[in-house]
Amino acid sequence: MNDIQYAFFNEYGDYGFDFDNIDTSTHFMITAILVKDSDKECLEEEIEKILEKYFQNKDYGFSQIKNQPDLLLKILIELNELPLKIYTYAIDKQKIRENSGVTYKNTFIKYLTLNVLEDLSNTYEKLDIVADDKEPKEFMKAFLNYVKKECIPDLFNYSSFGFNNTKSDILVNLAEWIAGTLAMEYDRKHSKHYQTFYKLIKPQIVRMNLWPHDYRNFLYDYKVDRANIKNDEVIIKQAVNSAYQYIDKYRKTDDEDEKLRVDFIKFLLFNLKENPDDYVYTQEILNNLNAIREVDLNPHNFRSSIVSKLRDRGLLIASSNKGYKLPVCLADLYDFVNLSSLTIFPMIQRIAKCRDQILKATNKEVDILEQKEYEYLKRVIDMEKVK
Structure with missing residues (x-):
């Protein structure tokens, strides 16, 4: 029997749109802690031990620790090796207001419930969603009700996708902790400790969804070479816009390879926001693609079925011996060209040598590039000879 995938949800932030009020958050965070059923009990016990070590009471709300960076750091270090994954949304309320005119709390919550459920159902075939249904916050209450309405259980009162009867206050609280920690990146009082916290959390993040989609989100705090600022902005805009166009086109697909491609692009977008210069x-x-799948993708199939197919369809993906990224500048594209040339040129030279040997041996009666499908390759090799 397949291991049940749980998603323990919580939120962080407020629903207000009065950004003249310094207490109004600019972003709203929704985070799920993903846990396999086989790991759930052990994980709860380990987290309980960690919290009892640092807290004298049972109040584990994020408000108890958000202003104690040293304590939060100690706890995140201990959480780092535990068997959990993080799936999160960072919603830019200022962009929501600017793009759609939404300023009303109920409209905002409705927007979130529809979009979060659509994203999750497109990503997961089976998912047990868990939230605080006793005293839920406003978004989680609306989301819980909406999922119950849309995801109809079977005769045994079980739904392969939706809310079920599983409970875990400690994992729901942990989701708030992670949401609050990630919110430090977007808080008006940006925490100087965020990068330290983020480096600890990053290996466990399988998805960071940034809403609404806008390439300008990825120019935030990005320092470009002033000499190439115009070209670099064109490159990042093209890379991100084509990535989102692909996601929008295939986000409802049932094809497993297309789902992998979409998830790969989303992961590159997440990395672009957090570490624009890093591969x-x-x-x-x-590790991130396989974390939410039953059958692991291997490196060969990843390169041939995912990366190559995306490039065939025009997406800009830079690569080097350090991995992959979405390009943000000309240097990234040169990395891709240089890496490709290390393979392309030697292969062409080998084909040319093989061809020459056969031409000589047959007195030019047999040309292995004579077939129509090799016409382009033949021209390339002949042009090289002219030089």
């Missing part, structure tokens, strides 16, 4: 190693990408 992501293949193994880290595979």
Whole structure:
């Protein structure tokens, strides 16, 4: 029997749109802690031990620790090796207001419930969603009711996708902790400790969804070479917009390879926001793609069925011996060209040498590039000879 995938949900932030009020958050965070059923009990016990070590009471709300960075750091270090994954949404309320005119709490919550459920149902075939149904916050209450309405259980009162009877206050609280920690990146009083916290959390993040989609989100705090600022902005805009166009086109697909491609693009977008200059190693990408799947994707199929197919369809993906990324500048594209040339040129030279040997041996009666499908390759090799 397949291991049940739980998603323990919580939220962080407020629903207000009065950004002249310094207490109004600019972003709203929704986070799920993903846990396999086989790991759930052990994980709860380990987290309980960690919290009892640092807290004298049972109040584990994020408000108890958000202003104690040293304590939060100690706890995150201990959580780092535990068997859990993080799936989160960072919603830019200022962009929501600017793009759609939404300023009313109920409209905002409705927007979130529809979009979060659609995203989850497109990502997971089976998911047990867990939230605080005793005293839920407003979004979680609306989301809980909406999922119950849309995801009809079977005769045994079980739904393969939706809310079920599983409970875990400690994991729901942990989801709030992670949401609050990630919110430090977007808080008006940006925490100087965020990067330290983020580096600890990053290996466990399988998805960071940034809403609404806008390439300008990825220019935030990005320092470009002033000499190439115009070209670099064109490159990042093209890379991100084509990525989102692909996601929008295939987000409802049932094809497993297309789902993998969409998830890969989303992971590159997440990495672009957090570390625009850094490549992501293949193994880290595979760890994230495989974390939410029953059958693991191997490196060969990843390169041939995922990366190559995306490039065939025009997406800009830079690569080097350090991994993959979405390009943000000309240097990233040169990395891709340089890496490709290390393979392309030697292969062309080998084909040319093989061809020459056969031409000489047959007195030019047999040309292995004579077939129509090799016409382009033949022209390339002949042009090289002219030089």
